[in-house]
Amino acid sequence: MLRFVLRRLLQMCVVVLVLSMLLFAWLRSLPGGPVSAILGERQTPERRAALEAALGLDQPLPVQYQKFLQRVVQGDFGVSTKVLPGEDALDVFFTRLPATIELAVLALLLAIVIGIPLGYFAARRAGSAVDTTTVIFSLIGVAVPVFFTAFLLKYFFAVEWNLLPVSGRQTTGIDATRVTGLFVLDGILTREWDAAWDALKHLILPALALATIPFAVIFRITRASVLDVLDEDYVRTAEAKGLSTAVIRSRHVLRNAMLPVLTTIGLQAGGLLAGAVLTETVFSYRGVGEALATSFREKDYAVLQVLILAAAVIYVVINLLVDIAYALIDPRIRTR
């Protein structure tokens, strides 16, 4: 097991290195750059040249990349030019990460808590009206773009009916102590219940929007997987043995049906970041996704590099965790 994990971690390093190289070259091959974002109308060839020289952007790409790597080895990922100017790009990531974790965790939980029982229920009553309705509903979930769902939710629940906040993470003026950066948790830890509740209210709409895709996928996979398992011989055997329905469902059906669902959840968790870019932008929610959009628009190289590389690492790590979980559930994989 340890060797398996180590090998995967090594693979991850290679992936990140190659990705960083491609990313570095791609970013700098795009027209424009941080210099025009900083100078705006004040730009002249002379000022451009001075700024490019000061920021080392006038050097050949390989030299720039080499310097970048040298700095990264020392833990220095460069400085933000627009997202949070002057700030260490890695700190920008760490400042934004809690917001996205809160959002993603809540979204995934919603997807799981609703998706799995609903999938199981639909499978048990396959072909019924309830089944058909939920299947159609989940199809819509996959088909409608996240930003559109986000926009609709915001428009109705926040703007029209004024039930929930429009944007951001916390209402201005709320007395909140920051501990972990996870606002809901911070409110609980410091017993500032108002702050926790307020932060949670800010999370609901973006989390619902973000949950639509993983929900639909988890629902459908659960449904299909449960249907498969219900047909298996061992379920029939268990029934024939006279085991109670509860035991059959929990020990034989659900447990076996969960394998593909687990993989799906893992993959969906990694993919959440893509949805987070859109959701966070619509809700002006200060997470990693919003920073990613801003840094791309403003050509904030350092922040963009850190965020994309971090996303890659997170994706790989989540996949690794899924594989480990898989091995724990299915003993056959462990022995291989």
Added chain:
Amino acid sequence: MSPKRTLATWTTALLAVATLASCADSERDGGDGEGGGSEDAGTFIFGAAGAPEMFDPYYATDGETFRITRQMFEGLLGIEPGSAEVVPELATEWTPNEEGTEWTFTLRDDVTFHDGEPFNAEAVCANFERMFDQNEAGQVAAEYWGYVMGAYANDPENSLYQGCEATDEFEVVITISGPTSGFPTMLTLESLSMQSPKALEEGDANGIAAEGEGFSFPAYADAPVGTGPFTFGEFDEANGEITLERNDDYWGDTAKVSEIVFRVIPDESTRRQELEAGSINGYDLPNPVDWAGLEEDGNSVEVRDPFNILYLGLNPEANPKLKDLKVRQALYHALNREQLVQTQLPEGAAVATQFMPDTVSGYNTSLEPYAYDPDEAKRLLAEAGAEGMTLEFAYPTEVTRPYMPDPEKIYEALRTDLEAVGINVKVVTASWNGGYLDNVSGEPGKYDAYILGWTGDYDSAHNFIGTFFGNLKDNDFGTDVMPWGKQLADDLKAADAIVDEAERGAAFEEINRQIMEEYLPGLPISHSPPALVVGPGVEGVIPSPLTAEEFDTVTVGGE
């Protein structure tokens, strides 16, 4: 600013939130969702479009930063609220010597910095020396000083600033290399504000460094100390909020609200929704199409006097046909600017007759707008042998500016007009930060024609036409290939150096006439009034043509 967190914290946090969030669904019914905010009558909450760069105005370059620092800092000279007029601020009067090179400033004697340090002549000189003496990175980062003063301590010959001397406790003499229309008006620039010398030193204010692709700022940039009606509170990065607190020891009238909060909301439509939900009290640059709707909903749209210019830039280096004055005039006659202003620009916008708005001294009132006359345009094109000429005409995407709320729509209107007189327009576009500015300002520029504009920094003709045509080698209009290019640059320089204001104004008026009648290096289109909007109950906002609003007069929920 932000502590790095350990893995352990994260794991705990994740687990805890997981548990909590799963309860969220059931808990939701419990709340009535009534905004949840504490509506403090003493707080003015303003929706900002972006995060500030940092809080030292000296190194700052963008409007979002200046809006915040302006509440905390003051300069020797100020701007009369609601106009572009220069008025006393920390200096009560100023007089030049005969040559216009030595300026004596009398300072207020009742001012202290937020940290309790006295404001006096010594403090003023310490500030100027600090701004003058910059390391390599600082020289590049301090855009405004570089822009108005030209150089730093390591290159004194090319610097406008020559020295500062404290001649009395409250009197300083600032020496400049030669007279210019920009001085002392430039002292109204937010970047040249007075900061506490003690805080500057303690926070290593000049310790800026170029690191990777950006600048890293010293500690001072996060803990600024000025003399203004508000002091720095905190920057909550996680929630994107900057809080300023009222300075109760302010030398003038203390501010009406006890706090200003700037909340970063990058998306324009979200800012509007937040205003409607009542969670912010105002925001800048509402989309002109929303103005009427916002007013209907009980908000007030505060329209500023236009202090900008939108122009269609022409580049004879890229397209030699544009070297012919007749062609340039033809293009100008082809444009139905009256219609453009009426259909694409907000109420209060005006057709431009020259490259500066009428509030700037040196504006030539006798100039008439070029008439919309497609037949004349065709005739001129024929005369120049340029019928059916191809014009590579560009516009920027992913941007709105005070002078062009919607670049694409403005462009479409202009393009249609040009095509109507038989010009073959080749549409080119690039995003603002994704190559557009590089292509416009490259040497040589890449587009034949483009739309761009300028918002004045202060009341000075030179800040407009001097910026456009004063630098012969580096300008977007390619005037260095035109026979009159050098003459124009020299004339601008000469006019700028005239000490007598009336005489200088007359010289700039004449240059404006020449630019429009004899040279026509580009086509001034319009002046557009940018607005800001405040919600119900907000009063006392005085819209500034320089977008330099001071919020100390603002009240919230008064009635």
